[in-house]
Structures are given as structure tokens and as C-alpha cells.
Amino acid sequence: MSSTDDSASAPMTDEETASAGFSDDGKNTIGSQLASRLREAIISGELEAGSKINLDKARRTFNVSLSPLREGLARLISDGLVEFQDNRGYRVAPISLANLEEITTLREELEVFALRESMRIGDVEWEGNIMRSLHRLNRTERDASRPETLEQWETLHREFHLTLISGCGKPLLLHFCGLLLNLNDRYRRVFLIRTSGDRNVGQEHSEIAQGAVARDIEYATEKLRQHIHRTGTNLRNHLATKGIV
Amino acid sequence: MSSTDDSASAPMTDEETASAGFSDDGKNTIGSQLASRLREAIISGELEAGSKINLDKARRTFNVSLSPLREGLARLISDGLVEFQDNRGYRVAPISLANLEEITTLREELEVFALRESMRIGDVEWEGNIMRSLHRLNRTERDASRPETLEQWETLHREFHLTLISGCGKPLLLHFCGLLLNLNDRYRRVFLIRTSGDRNVGQEHSEIAQGAVARDIEYATEKLRQHIHRTGTNLRNHLATKGIV
DNA sequence: CATTGACAGATAATCGATTATTTTTAATAG
DNA sequence: CTATTAAAAATAATCGATTATCTGTCAATG
Numbered sequence A, B: 001m002s003s004t005d006d007s008a009s010a011p012m013t014d015e016e017t018a019s020a021g022f023s024d025d026g027k028n029t030i031g032s033q034l035a036s037r038l039r040e041a042i043i044s045g046e047l048e049a050g051s052k053i054n055l056d057k058a059r060r061t062f063n064v065s066l067s068p069l070r071e072g073l074a075r076l077i078s079d080g081l082v083e084f085q086d087n088r089g090y091r092v093a094p095i096s097l098a099n100l101e102e103i104t105t106l107r108e109e110l111e112v113f114a115l116r117e118s119m120r121i122g123d124v125e126w127e128g129n130i131m132r133s134l135h136r137l138n139r140t141e142r143d144a145s146r147p148e149t150l151e152q153w154e155t156l157h158r159e160f161h162l163t164l165i166s167g168c169g170k171p172l173l174l175h176f177c178g179l180l181l182n183l184n185d186r187y188r189r190v191f192l193i194r195t196s197g198d199r200n201v202g203q204e205h206s207e208i209a210q211g212a213v214a215r216d217i218e219y220a221t222e223k224l225r226q227h228i229h230r231t232g233t234n235l236r237n238h239l240a241t242k243g244i245v
Numbered sequence C: 001c002a003t004t005g006a007c008a009g010a011t012a013a014t015c016g017a018t019t020a021t022t023t024t025t026a027a028t029a030g
Numbered sequence D: 001c002t003a004t005t006a007a008a009a010a011t012a013a014t015c016g017a018t019t020a021t022c023t024g025t026c027a028a029t030g
Helices: A014-019 A032-045 A055-062 A067-078 A097-121 A123-138 A147-162 A169-190 A201-213 A215-243 B014-021 B029-045 B055-062 B064-079 B097-121 B125-136 B147-164 B171-191 B203-212 B217-241
Strands: A082-085 A089-090 B083-085 B087-094
Touching: A032 A067, A032 A169, A055 A067, A067 A082, A067 B064, A089 A201, A097 A123, A097 A147, A097 A169, A097 A201, A097 A215, A097 B097, A097 B171, A123 A147, A123 A201, A147 A169, A147 A201, A169 A215, A169 B097, A169 B171, A201 A215, B029 B064, B029 B171, B055 B064, B064 B083, B097 B147, B097 B171, B097 B203, B097 B217, B125 B147, B147 B171, B147 B203, B171 B217
Parallel strands: none
Antiparallel strands: A082 A089, B083 B087
């Protein structure tokens, strides 16, 4: 419900970060930095789902002491990306078909509800933010041969979905939706290298966005629901291909 | 999504805990114990909403070192009962009318959805668990003059609501509902010493439970929604009385 | 008189070492 | 051979001390 770091912060080169003065956008403490790095490692699949996290090994890998390491891991527990047991340590949250299906179902419930609320009470700034997010997202190509474009697209995609519902005026609801989006993104990054051919995801996003700013509640919410559902179906097939139950 | 301790565990005297062999129900590490103690301190209002948590002071109060203290606080962040900022430390999550209203709204959405799902797929064991929880709850009097009965009632009440939706087969959804219940309980414990006279809460619970096991979806979900809504309205009035915005 | 900046005290974050617990291995009895 | 137990190794949890950061105070400046 809190947490300082901001893993989806605006892209910025090392030089800018170092020189420009306004670098105070979180990531201050080692613990925070670790949380971000670990989150990325898990969502990208670098750390395998279900695998144990050896503290001593991780300590050496990241060149940090135990305290900030545990601090960082604690945050990922809140995110649902890490599981913990007293005296047994940490492990990367496992993936499963059932988990993916629940995430999809809950997104359909919560994200759609949040969009409905946003359309009910969102202001003009909210509308503007949607159009900006949409534009930035649609201008970014997903090129499977260049991993950095995939990461970039993921960031903007997440941003788009969050912006869409950002007008709802319900911090807790946004928090839940953010968690679900995170969990969902892991499945996509691990299993879905390229989007399936029979979809035009860009157009789907455009339709949702346009319906939202036009305040056509039935249209927009239904489009969003279908969008989420299709993604779920898609991912489910990919999981099945790899034999995951 | 994980967390080992179990703040709503069965009541047990110190003697029993010490002698009987099966005391391995969590609460092993100092960090876990602290999480429970702090949670209780916050939900009961002992630690004032919005107040800063001084690590050094807390360390002395609880006679522990910094590491487990931070560990415990980290868990309460997941619970939404504590907020944190890098280099600024921890504070008890503030309360507000808006926050209470959001909690109520989300409970109406999520808990009702979870009940619907439970009624769709819950098995006989689920039904039995409901009847047991209901019985235990209704047999417990809330006597304002004896604080321990209030605590006991809170525990059983929480248990009842969680049991009601425990058949839904959706761990994440149950997690969210658990969080919301926690957050809601804090408002009740702090603001509602006795239930308002125009309600028979015991009967409300019975109606919901009976509707649930009878699989009368419309009836049960509507009763639950009203139950949650009334509680919200009630609490809102009490907050207004104390001048909280 | 408001603003800035340096200082000091308070507080949070981190480290390295130590202690507690679990897991593995090895030995032994049945 | 399998099951049981004891010792050893691996791992997690905690501690006390140190370092980094923040916050308030007060003097100097415009």
C-alpha cells in the first residue's frame, strides 16, 4: 500500500540520472534498489518461478549485506512475487494454470470495475493522460530481436492500463490492479515472445481508450473485458504448450 | 500472499502453548511475533492512526533488535496497516472517511463476488465450516465492559466472514478480502464500541449463512451486500461524530 | 523580516559477526 | 536393506556497532 520505489519510472540514461538534479524519484536505499532489480529479475523470468532464493548466494550476487536483501525481498512479498516461510526462507512465487486463470478473472472484475468508476468520475486530465499513454504505447514497436524494445513496450503497456483506471479515485483498488498487472506481466514476459497473429492489440487499446474518453461505459468496459480475456486465453495456450499445469 | 503467522489462531493459554507438543503453528521468529503484536496494536487503536513509528523507541518498547522489528513492520506494509518511505521510516496508516468508504465499496464488490463463487463451487465441507463458524460467533456475546470478549468476538467475526468465502477456490481473491477485512476491523474496533441498536447483526449473519448453504445466490449475496453496506454506514456516522474527514 | 546555509542531534540504513534452526550426511540398530 | 538417530554442514535469524541521511536550530545575509 506504500513502497517508495517506482519500477515503471520514466526512462532515463545513466548520464541524466547522475548529472541532472532531480534524481530523487525513489530508489534511494539499497533495499529499494534491490527490490527493483529483483522484481525485474522475477518478472523477466531470469529467476525461475518456484525456485528457492538462497540468501547467501543472493548476497554475493548482488554484493550487498543481508539487511537490505531481506528488505528488498519483503517488498516483493507484498507484490506476490515472492513467498516466505519462517526459518525456511524465500522462494520465487510459482506459476500455474490456476494462478493465471485467477489473475485473469480478477483483472476482469477489478480492472473493469475501476474503468467504470474512472469513466464516472474521471476528469479531463485523466482523459488527456489516457491519450498520451495510448500514443506512446502505439508508437513503440515490439521487435522480438531486440529485447530492450520488449521491456520498453512492457513498461508502456503497464502504464497504459494503469492510466486507464487512474481516474477512479480509489487508491486501494488501484493498488490491487497494479499487483494483478504485475503478476500477469510475468506470464506474458516468460511465455509470450510475440503476440498471436490473429489479434491487433494496438487497435484493441485504441478502442478501449477512445471508448473511455467518450464516456461510453458499456462499449469501453466490454472492450477492456474482452482484451483481458483474450490475453488470458492466449497465455493459457502458451502455458499448455509448455506443459504447465 | 504468503506470511507465516496466524494472528487469528485458536485461543490457547500460556501453559498449553508451553506444554502441549503441537505449538508449531507459526509465530516462530521474533519478526513474526512482532508482526502479530504490532498488527494487534494497530487494529486495536493502541498505536494511533497516522502516527510515526520511531524505530529506536519501538526497539526499546518491544525489547528487540532492529532487524526483526523491520521484518515485522514490512509485513504490516503488505497488510496496508503501515506506510513506509525510504529514509523517512514507518508510520501507522492513517484513517479517513474516504478510506473507509473505499474499503466498504471494495468489500461489497470483492466479498460478494467471492461468496457467489463459493456458492457456485464450494463443497459440503465448506458448508459445514460455515455453520460451525456461525454457531461459534453467535454463541459469543459482545460485552462492552469486558474487552477480552470484544477481541474474541472480532476474531470469530473475521473468521466467519472468511469462512463464508473460503470455498471460492481463489487464493488471491481471498488474500484481498482478508486485507480489506483487516482494514475494516480497525475502524470497527476504534470507533464502534457497541453495535447500533437498530440492527440485529447476529440475525444478519444467520441469514447470510443459511442462504449460502441453501445455494440461494441472489438471496445470500444481497444479504451480504446489505450487511457490509450497513456496517459501512454505521461506521461512517461514528467517524463523523468524532469529526474525521 | 524572510531566506539561506552550516551545524548538531535524531533517526534510518547498513554492515559483519554471532546465534538459532533446518537440512544433509553418516553411522548404527533392527 | 530400511529405518532411526547423531553429528555436521548449510542456511536463516538476530544482534550490536557503524555509517548515511534527515530534521530542526540558529546565525549570517540580503
